Amino acid sequence: MDKFLIEGGVPLEGEIDVSGAKNSALPALAACLLTQEPVTLRRIPLVRDVLTMLRLLERCGAAVHSEDGVLRVQAAEIVHPEAPYELVKTMRASSLVLGPLVARCGRARVSLPGGCAIGARPINLHLAGLEQLGARLSQEHGYIIAEAPDGLRGATVHFDRITVTGTEDLLMAAVLADGETVLSNAAREPEVVDLAALLIQMGARIEGAGTSTIRVQGVRRLRGAEHAIIADRIEAGTFLIAGAITRGHLVVRRCEPAHLTSLLHKLRQAGVEITQAGPDALAVRAPGKLVSVDATTEEYPGFATDLQAQYMALMTQAHGISIITETIFENRFMHVLELVRMGANIRVEGRQAIVAGPTPLSGAAVIASDLRASASLVLAGLAARGQTVLDRVYHIDRGYERIEEKLARAGARIRRISDL
Numbered sequence: 001m002d003k004f005l006i007e008g009g010v011p012l013e014g015e016i017d018v019s020g021a022k023n024s025a026l027p028a029l030a031a032c033l034l035t036q037e038p039v040t041l042r043r044i045p046l047v048r049d050v051l052t053m054l055r056l057l058e059r060c061g062a063a064v065h066s067e068d069g070v071l072r073v074q075a076a077e078i079v080h081p082e083a084p085y086e087l088v089k090t091m092r093a094s095s096l097v098l099g100p101l102v103a104r105c106g107r108a109r110v111s112l113p114g115g116c117a118i119g120a121r122p123i124n125l126h127l128a129g130l131e132q133l134g135a136r137l138s139q140e141h142g143y144i145i146a147e148a149p150d151g152l153r154g155a156t157v158h159f160d161r162i163t164v165t166g167t168e169d170l171l172m173a174a175v176l177a178d179g180e181t182v183l184s185n186a187a188r189e190p191e192v193v194d195l196a197a198l199l200i201q202m203g204a205r206i207e208g209a210g211t212s213t214i215r216v217q218g219v220r221r222l223r224g225a226e227h228a229i230i231a232d233r234i235e236a237g238t239f240l241i242a243g244a245i246t247r248g249h250l251v252v253r254r255c256e257p258a259h260l261t262s263l264l265h266k267l268r269q270a271g272v273e274i275t276q277a278g279p280d281a282l283a284v285r286a287p288g289k290l291v292s293v294d295a296t297t298e299e300y301p302g303f304a305t306d307l308q309a310q311y312m313a314l315m316t317q318a319h320g321i322s323i324i325t326e327t328i329f330e331n332r333f334m335h336v337l338e339l340v341r342m343g344a345n346i347r348v349e350g351r352q353a354i355v356a357g358p359t360p361l362s363g364a365a366v367i368a369s370d371l372r373a374s375a376s377l378v379l380a381g382l383a384a385r386g387q388t389v390l391d392r393v394y395h396i397d398r399g400y401e402r403i404e405e406k407l408a409r410a411g412a413r414i415r416r417i418s419d420l
């Protein structure tokens, strides 16, 4: 298993480029199953989860061609409308093929995703929505079988709670359903808007993406399209925090500032200086004293749960007490104990982590538990005195494209060592 070796204490300087959004690439790839024509996607990050999704599409029968981050996918014929356990267990977002497969083929057999480090993460809302569109569901041997031999029919689907991939799954099912579908209490994330933009280019009729009510008029078939996906707002936020926690001066390029409003507001309140450095670039520096500022994760446009762990690393260096409340997932504080081992002063009480700072961090051997927790430990390692060894970096490779190379180009002393 690969590890990262990090020598902390070096302020990051210069520029760092953001890749395309993993959480936009995954639904966009699943959407390729909705048409027999070729779909070309640009700015696809070659991260582990994307590679897993490509294997899943090929398993279904799609032809995949990848060159320099440009992907051409053609599902001319779907021979296996299914997502097997061995793929789903490594990437729960495989459930994103459920809606497209039922819509295109009239049936799907998808392994139920197991839990994961950050929570139980059921897909009951995906399934309830498909049933409302007329699919018949059954479960056997850990698989969900969804059948709609006469096609899906439009309906009003209300989500009991906001779900990002649930909204995306049902949006992809609805575009080929007969009649109108209304998705109520839908997720408003930029990745949902990006998926809708791709589907509209494929010929879908969608209104309201980005609001909590999305209206879809079903069409009989979709055509191929070309689409460049949006910048990864979570990677961009991670790099902004990296510039702040190392007291450097970093320009984060190829990002979408409008998708980062909550984080920018929070960082500025904490004393971080962030300025626009171009239409798609932000300059970050934190020369002065950092002050503790509370944060509560919420659905977009609130403070992103995917930035909670990274923000917590920064708050260990801020003066005062900050209370970080995680409202989206039930177990997303796996990074706390590792940060404490590096010298942080953090106490967890239920859904809240109470951070007292500033505390000097010292390098240590730490273990990654999930994607964003590992990003938090990289940030702490960059700020710590001495050497940090981060194990199980395959977690971070799931969602960050060659992060150690990008950080090293900005001056970080970080390198990957492979256990052969």
Ligand code: EPZ
Residues within 6 Å of the ligand: 023, 026, 093, 119, 120, 121, 122, 123, 124, 125, 126, 127, 161, 162, 163, 164, 165, 166, 305, 306, 328, 329, 330, 371, 372, 399
């Ligand atoms: C998406 O996960 C993202 N993944 C996650 O990013 C992100 O943390 C999450 O949205 C929240 O923003 C992708 O887009 C591939 P949810 P998703 O359905 O869709 C509960 C990362 O780090 N729920 O919005 O799986 C669920 O348990 C990953 O890149 C149900 O109860 O999240 C959670 O508590 C991690 N039943 C809450 O809703 C359901 O059927 C929000 O989950 C679905 C969800």
